[in-house]
Amino acid sequence: GDSVTQMEGPVTLSEEAFLTINCTYTATGYPSLFWYVQYPGEGLQLLLKATKADDKGSNKGFEATYRKETTSFHLEKGSVQVSDSAVYFCALNPGGSASKIIFGSGTRLSIRP
Amino acid sequence: EAQVTQNPRYLITVTGKKLTVTCSQNMNHEYMSWYRQDPGLGLRQIYYSMNVEVTDKGDVPEGYKVSRKEKRNFPLILESPSPNQTSLYFCASSLAGGNTGELFFGEGSRLTVL
Numbered sequence: 105g106d107s108v109t110q111m112e113g114p115v116t117l118s119e120e121a122f123l124t125i126n127c128t129y130t131a132t133g134y135p136s137l138f139w140y141v142q143y144p145g146e147g148l149q150l151l152l153k154a155t156k157a158d159d160k161g162s163n164k165g166f167e168a169t170y171r172k173e174t175t176s177f178h179l180e181k182g183s184v185q186v187s188d189s190a191v192y193f194c195a196l197n198p199g200g201s202a203s204k205i206i207f208g209s210g211t212r213l214s215i216r217p
Numbered sequence: 218e219a220q221v222t223q224n225p226r227y228l229i230t231v232t233g234k235k236l237t238v239t240c241s242q243n244m245n246h247e248y249m250s251w252y253r254q255d256p257g258l259g260l261r262q263i264y265y266s267m268n269v270e271v272t273d274k275g276d277v278p279e280g281y282k283v284s285r286k287e288k289r290n291f292p293l294i295l296e297s298p299s300p301n302q303t304s305l306y307f308c309a310s311s312l313a314g315g316n317t318g319e320l321f322f323g324e325g326s327r328l329t330v331l
Contacts, residue, residue, distance in 0.1 A: 147307055147322030161277035203248065205320060
């Protein structure tokens with residue numbers, strides 16, 4: 105069945121470091137892909153999305169490119185800030201309904217000043 | 218302001234004492250869903266609803282009930298809570314159609330069952 109695998113955390117970086125959080129997926133069709141972010145004490149919120157192959161989603165300095173050939177959707181940011189400390193979830197929607205969204209297990213990111 | 222509101226945010230209860238976690242959204246979304254979040258397991262879907270009076274089981278429905286009598290409300294009911302239901306619960310909503318599937322989440326309800 106469809107699934108999402110993301111790198112285990114926690115990930116700890118210094119401020120201004122380069123960030124990559126890996127995400128790979130398994131899906132039979134042409135899913136939409138998402139990154140959600142969960143700040144401490146809050147619910148998840150959509151960070152960025154891509155709906156077809158080679159699309160690049162971007163928001164708040166974060167980027168992810170939908171790579172069908174490698175079934176990946178890695179999250180990157182060139183220079184992280186302390187305020188980026190959060191849990192990041194990769195997710196896919198195989199299509200047709202929000203009820204089918206599948207989440208990865210989440211990666212906790214901590215940024216040191 | 219568009220939002221999903223859950224109550225209570227925090228609750229400590231004892232085994233077997235029925236409780237309800239309420240969820241309300243003001244975006245006129247057809248789709249609503251409940252998830253639980255546990256360390257190392259990510260988000261797991263409990264129940265979802267495609268519209269009023271239409272509900273279905275998710276991946277972990279055992280021990281939970283839901284109802285959808287109105288479009289804006291989707292309460293989660295624990296008839297006889299047990300310690301393994303100690304978790305962080307999230308309600309989410311979305312437009313039902315299309316495959317963009319963007320979910321809007323509440324702030325979460327942390328439940329402890331002693």
